Amino acid sequence: MQIRDKEDNESEDYILQDNKKTRFGTIFIIIILVILITAVAISGFYFEFW
Template identity: 50%
Template sequence: MKFVKEEEEERGDYILQKDTKTKVGATFIIVTLIILIIAVVISGIFFEWY
C-alpha cells in the first residue's frame, strides 16, 4: 500500500493523492491548527493560566 499516489499513476491502494485538492485541504488543515494553537496560547496568557 502506498501512502501518496502520483497524479499519473493508475492504482487504487493509496491514502492520499498528489493533486490540487489534497494540497489545498492539507494547507487549510495545517493553517487552521496553527491558528487554534495560537488562540489557546493567547487565551492562556489572557486568563493568566501560564
Template identity: 60%
Template sequence: MKTWFFYGLIFTKTSEFLSILVSLKISKMTKIVKDSDNEKERDYILQDNKKTRFGAGFIITVLIILIIAVIISGFYFEWF
C-alpha cells in the first residue's frame, strides 16, 4: 500500500489517486481457518480438519529440528 501511495503522489493528482484507492477496497476479509459447522463458507485459507492439523504439526516439527540443528552446528564450529 505504501508503494501505491508513493506512486500516487508522483504520477497522479491526489484526488484521482484517492478515487483509485476507494475502487480497490476489499469487500470481504478472508478467514484463516474455516469454521467446522459452516459448510457453505468459501472464503477461508485453512480448514479445521485432520489433514490441516497434521500438516501444521509437521511443518512446526521440521522448523524446530532445523533451529536445533543450526544451534548445534553453531556450537560445533564455535560461532557462539
C-alpha cells in the first residue's frame, strides 16, 4: 500500500492521500473495529459462549 505525499505530483498509483480526511477516516474505522471486537468478546462472555 502506498500513501501519496503532498509534494509527489508525479505518481498516480497511490491508494491513500496524506491529508486530514484520510487520517480521520483511518482512525475512525480502527476505533469502530475495536469497539465491535470488544462488544463481541463481552457478549460472548455474558452469554457464556466461552
